[in-house]
Amino acid sequence: MSLKRMVLILCGFYCVMGIMPLFVGDTDYIMNILVMILIWAVVASCWDVIMGFAGIFSFGQVAFYVMGAYASAILSVSLDIPPVFAIMMAGVITGMLGVLVGLPCLKLAGPYIALVTFAVHMTLIPFLKGPLGRAIGSGGSQGILTIPPINLLGFAFSSEQLVPFFYLTLFLTIICTLILAFIIKSYWGTAFLALKDSENFATSLGISAFRYKLMVFAITSSITGLFGALYAHYVGMLSTKMLSMDVFTILMIMIVIGGIGKYPGVVVGAVITVTINQLLAPVGMYRPLIMGAMVVVLVLFLRDGVIGLAQKFSPLQRKLG
């Protein structure tokens, strides 16, 4: 996708999001959905960068999100670190954990990477619930219930006042989206694509598989962790429920709807998915059932996501081939 079109879609998305509070600012229910859309859009974008662009089958995206959330919560609750710094530190910590997870993945073939990263996800649950987690302050199976809100210059951004928090999130989202868009369009992004297409050819041209793969892990996990941390201070409580499979599935639906490797399609995917998920709330336990079925159907029938659909029906695109 051309840079122009990418910027156009992203600008359109953030402008619409930016003016939404003017209309629905006093409806907490909708504001909450909007905040979640912003957060998930970035998390899903990170997944698209590592999976769609770099071609690394990482299934640890939710794990990094939760790691960031817990890291920041533990830092601010157990060590009394101000939330703003705790969030930043959480970003750094998850970045480092990302490199740590990435290291064994470097030598592994695709499906093994999925397995290892998914294993990290699965290990987190007993770890956080068990005595090991409790020792570092995870609160065991009860979780952490008293996470302080973000406090900036004496002003508390919390879920009590959604509009300020929304704009704070919007600000952070735009920065991170710019970083991601820049990476995708820079030579780093080209190096990721080249390594995905043909690792042998790419390394024979001087691209270090080691450095760029670890870089993908570091960047995506760091940004993901940052937004996990932000979420923790937004909702004020955490538990290992965040690691349940339906959260994972929601994220997967976003990237499938958006189109894998079709950035910024995932952003559109996030809007649609978060909305559907909220609309499905009344059906209770049937919600994950429907979400699961959606993944199956979408993977089968929506090959390149909404971006693929748009390209298919756009006459201009057809002319350009």
Added chain:
Amino acid sequence: MVFEIIDVIISGLINGSVYALMAVGLTLVYGVTKAFNFAYGSFYNMGGYFAWMLLIPVGLIGGYFSVFFVAIPVFFVVGYLLEKILISPLRKHDDWEMKVMMLTLGLSLFMDFGYQAVFGPRIKSLPGMIEGTLELGQVVLFHQDIVIFILSVGGMICFGWLLNNTRTGMAVQAVAQNPAGAKIVGIPKDFIFAATFAISTIMVGLGGILLSQKTFIDPMGSTNIMIKAWVITAFGGMGSISGSLYAAFILGMLEAFVGWHFGMIYVQIATLTLLLVTLTIRPRGLMGRE
């Protein structure tokens, strides 16, 4: 103390034998079709629920004997159709490996919550196949454990025989070793893919029927089983049947000892650590080739 350890070893052996049955199915399907099935654990639970349904509400005559008799063809058909409908259409495109993983993960969620919707969220228990114990001095063996061990080992031997002595079995091996060559000599690849998937469904489904008698049927437990089966196949070397066998027993033992000595909460951490360490040292697993 000594007898406790013997108990732990026995429990490791029995779990290991069922794990072996499941892991061999998984490694076969990966070796032949290269499809990474994330819904494997849900097929395990399908076995448990299927047996429960036939035994408790339906009250099938002949007990477990009839259950196995009905289950094998049913699981085959289910596996065959799933491969044909869901996985084989994806194969046409380059990124099918990733798409298969995503699809089966979605399928797994669908199945797990489907079980919950149909059978309720509470765990269910299956009646034992056989009552009674065998006492050898102070060591007490449950007849049921012995039968489970014999059936899963027997199942594997039977499977190995089929693989080496039937036309279909040999075709399966041919496709695993050289898909292009197999096509040239006229082996219907699509049929073999679907059949392999179906056979693996049978193996994990039977594993579910056998092991659910010792544990419970937990609608949310499928991810654990899936991870276990995958850890074994990756640990043993994907596509290597003998590797899976060793790995299954090693993991069964490890689980039994860690669970006994440190507590159940550490079992999963231990297995996954084992996986991470193995793959860091030997990226292709224990018996995998370079």
Added chain:
Amino acid sequence: MLIAKNVTKKFGELVAVNNLSFEVKKGQVYGIAGPNGAGKSTVYNLITGNYSYEGKIEFNGQDITGLPPHRIAKAGIARTFQIPEIFPSLTVQKSIRLGSRFGARGGLDLEHTDKIISFVGLTSERFQNTRLLNLLGKKKLMIGAALATKPEILMLDEPMAGSNAQEIKSMMELIKKINQELGITIIIIEHFMKVLTELTETLLIIESGTMICCDKPEIVTSDPRVIESYLGDAYAESK
């Protein structure tokens, strides 16, 4: 310039390269030939650091044994692949610039890459997706991307495979041009003996990973061991 000393590579039981030593001199066109499965491509993969091995390889007096592939590329060794490798997600221009950006010691050099694109004859396809190129185009792209790294040695792996007479001729001219105009040393793996005798100054024949002989092409092609193991009697008679 490139010296291999007692290089051995085993894959389990199979000895793919057996105690091989050779030297490529600066400015040479150096040919490697041998029957299928003789270990020719493996030799390339050892030089470029794709596999670990026993023995030692030196380049410009520097020991490059054990260096990772991208470091070896940066040191000045470029290569192509027997089965064309391309980047289906990228255009011709982007692929070639990638070589310059990551492989050349000075970093991205747009002037140089433009020159390379016209040098290999892909000017009209430069904005095309590499997926759309034909076989010859893909080979040219691989050579172009390799040249963009400003190498001192270019290692070609069966550049003529699957080509017709016309394409072989143009490829041979391109190789000569690379060697003479750009002053790049060339190693070439090839099956066409005519190509090798015309292009190369030294020819190395290997079989089962072992060197059979290594000398000027006209001497090599009349060596009885080479005729027996590789060329066959028909070749000797046709001469």
